[in-house]
Amino acid sequence: MSIFVDENTKVVYQGLTGSTGRYYGLLNREYGTQVVAGTNPRKAGSDVDGIPIYATVAEAVEKTGATASCIFVPAPFVRDAVMEAAEGGIDFIVVITEGVPAHDEAWFYNKLKRDYPGVRLLGPNCPGLISPGKANIGITAGHIAKPGGPVGIVSRSGTLTYQALYELKQKDIGCTTCVGIGGDPVPGTSFIDCLEAFEADPDTRAVMMIGEIGGSAEEEAAAWIKANMTKPVVSYVAGVTAPPGKKMGHAGAIVSGGKGTAKAKMEALRDAGVRVGQNPTEAGELMAEVVAGLD
Amino acid sequence: MDLFEYQGKQFFAAYGMPVSPGEVAFTVEDAVAAAERLGPPVMVKAQVHTGGRGKAGGVKFAATVDDVRTHAENILGLDIRGHVVKRLWIEKASDIAEEYYASFTLDRSAKLHLGMLSAEGGVEIEAVAEENPDAIAKIWVDPVVGLTEEAAAAWVDAANLNPAARDGAVDIVRKLYQAYVEGDADLVEINPLILTPDNRVHVLDAKVTLDANAVFRHPDYEEYDATQSRDEREQAAHAKGLQYVGLDGTVGVIANGAGLAMSTVDVVNQVGGNAANFLDIGGGANAEVMAGALEVINNDPKVSSIFINIFGGITRGEVVANGIIEALSQVDIDSPIVIRLDGTNAEQGREMLAPHLSDRLMLEPTMLDAARRAVALAG
Known part of the structure; x- marks a missing residue:
């Protein structure tokens, strides 16, 4: 099994007519994802390489039965796009777009929670998610992931996620689902949401968690793992040497007021029984040991 | 973006919050003239993007215009936690209960x-x-x-x-x-x-x-x-649209993706070296971006070796290799370069790089090996 999405998930792409949306939308379809529609009010009635374009998400849902949405629209339009998806009946919204203002993120996170509690949001500023062999929604290169299991991956960083998928594939280890939650201050889906889903998924038997500096999401995940997780977790946290007060690329990756350091995060994770690698390669090796030990 | 105190006050005033009248001064004479217009007593306040100004002697009360001159002379040029004071805010003093x-x-x-x-x-x-x-x-x-x-x-x-x-x-x-x-x-x-x-x-x-x-x-x-505090290297990188943070070491770092760039800096440190910077060139890794990144790093006098760490996802290895080769033909680099190229079509990419390899351009199979080599070269 996989978490959140599988081969039956029908996806509408908001921004499919733009160059980035078109590029990844078609790659995702090629991978096997059910890319059933795109939206653009000015291009309704046309198509992108055979994928029908509707004026609104509501119309796309009505005509195609889509339940998931993948958003590529530019940052200024993300807030409206997220609400259009929720109002249109979508229950899983993936926002790939980066550069979304933090106040917009905080607003639509809370608006969804209040008015559409059944809707799951992933991102913004994330690579999306892939259930290898089943569905790939977002910008991950599908062929670097080996289908199957037993490992589930959740990560705050795009390239480190790819690195993890690739290293596991080199070791002939498969992945149930790999979720990139993104590097922004208000991610729609948290580490804990993913850990909970992996814990409940029978095919996922171990979890790789990739964190980075800033905020306290890793510490919160560590507390959750300690209290609830029965499956082994291997982790890596980037940014041990990051100087305080400097944003390391991602809007959320900043050590401020002595809080959010990689060291504190690794200590919290170790304290929760998580095996922590000093670099991505070591984390891959630790996971290989864990997988070899599974009966 | 951090605002100076006076910019912050103007920002607050636009929303109707009560702030004191004041003027910005870049020189002692400016400060004195501002104080004369405002009428003493005034506060002379260093404008820097850091806290602890008071303790560092960057905030002074001036009862007279002569005091303003003395304080302005002392505060301009003062180093507060690594920030040199280049501008002052002269503000009408307030009584505090x-x-x-x-x-x-x-x-x-x-x-x-x-x-x-x-x-x-x-x-x-x-x-x-x-x-x-x-x-x-x-x-x-x-x-x-x-x-x-x-x-x-x-x-x-x-x-x-x-x-x-x-x-x-x-x-x-x-x-x-x-x-x-x-x-x-x-x-x-x-x-x-x-x-x-x-x-x-x-x-x-x-x-x-x-x-x-x-x-x-x-x-x-x-x-x-325009008024953000950036060192020269950061300013040059910012002008090229690169995600760059200056550090103090000798190994220049270029990686694609923020997480991988952070991780690269960490690995350089783990094998006993120190990175000169964090630099994320994003997903594309085309020749223009790579050349810009190499230029910024090459202009850093502390850099003695360069570590290019690229993981090809959607961007294929041969495209990355081509970007590096073209970039190197555009800029002259003073330091030896160590490349680690992995991911999609990495082998094709490495084959393309092979004829260009020398003691100035090296290829290592893993992140750790490349880090060790780059650190050894940095001495």
């Missing part, structure tokens, strides 16, 4: 806005939080609901300010929240917020950090971008 603290920022755990208000202002709020956490009244605000007048009043009451300050404080915190939200700020902080002997509540300092992602809504914020 009591000092408070007020701020809004995002609570990333709660995913709500967090307001903090305290009757113990004028000192570092971290110290108050440590020693006397009960002295800080906190309020979590749902952005969908906003800060209502009732909630603001209850919050101010919980902070136990002087009753004379209550109405003024309620008015200011509501305007502060409005400035925080409408202005797309990451942080708005008033420390101290003062009560004057004649019972007015007044903004005496301003710390504002704006969200650079929201500039599309605020075209006027571009002027703040």
Whole structure:
């Protein structure tokens, strides 16, 4: 099994007519994802390489039965796009777009929670998610992931996620689902949401968690793992040497007021029984040991 | 984007908050002229993007214009936590009865806005939080609901300010929240917020950090971008649109993706070296971006070796290799380069690089091997 999405998930792409949306939308379809529609009010009635374009998400849902949405629209339009998806009946919204203002993120996170509690949001500023062999929604290169299991991956960083998928594939280890939650201050889906889903998924038997500096999401995940997780977790946290007060690329990756350091995060994770690698390669090796030990 | 105090005060004033009249001065003569126009007594305040100005001698009271001259001479050029003072804010002095603290920022755990208000202002709020956490009244605000007048009043009451300050404080915190939200700020902080002997509540300092992602809504914020404190290397990288943070080491780092760039800096450190920078060139890794990145690193005199760490996802290895080869034909690089190329079509990419390899351009199979080589070369 996989978490959140599988081969039956029908996806509408908001921004499919733009160059980035078109590029990844078609790659995702090629991978096997059910890319059933795109939206653009000015291009309704046309198509992108055979994928029908509707004026609104509501119309796309009505005509195609889509339940998931993948958003590529530019940052200024993300807030409206997220609400259009929720109002249109979508229950899983993936926002790939980066550069979304933090106040917009905080607003639509809370608006969804209040008015559409059944809707799951992933991102913004994330690579999306892939259930290898089943569905790939977002910008991950599908062929670097080996289908199957037993490992589930959740990560705050795009390239480190790819690195993890690739290293596991080199070791002939498969992945149930790999979720990139993104590097922004208000991610729609948290580490804990993913850990909970992996814990409940029978095919996922171990979890790789990739964190980075800033905020306290890793510490919160560590507390959750300690209290609830029965499956082994291997982790890596980037940014041990990051100087305080400097944003390391991602809007959320900043050590401020002595809080959010990689060291504190690794200590919290170790304290929760998580095996922590000093670099991505070591984390891959630790996971290989864990997988070899599974009966 | 961090604002200087005076920019923060102008920002607050635009939302109707009471601030003192003042003028910016870049020279001693400017400062004296400003003080003459404002009329002493005035405060002479260093404008830098860091805290601890008072302790460092960067904030002085001047009873006379002569005092202004003395203080301006001392403060201009002063180094405060690595920030050299280049501008002053000359402000009409205020009489202070009591000092408070007020701020809004995002609570990333709660995913709500967090307001903090305290009757113990004028000192570092971290110290108050440590020693006397009960002295800080906190309020979590749902952005969908906003800060209502009732909630603001209850919050101010919980902070136990002087009753004379209550109405003024309620008015200011509501305007502060409005400035925080409408202005797309990451942080708005008033420390101290003062009560004057004649019972007015007044903004005496301003710390504002704006969200650079929201500039599309605020075209006027571009002027703040120009006054950010960046070292020469950071300024050059910023002009090229690169995600760059200057560090103190000798190994120049180029990677694709923020997480991988951070990880590369860590690995250089783990094998006994020190990175000169964090640099994320993003997903594309085309020749133009790579050439720009190499140029920025090459201009850093501390750099003695360069570590290019690329993981090909959608971007294929041969495209990356081609980008590196073209970039190297565009710029002359003083330091030896170690490349680690992995991921999609990495083998094809490595084959393309093979004829170009020398003791100035090396290829290593793994991140750790490449880091060791680059560190050894940096000496």
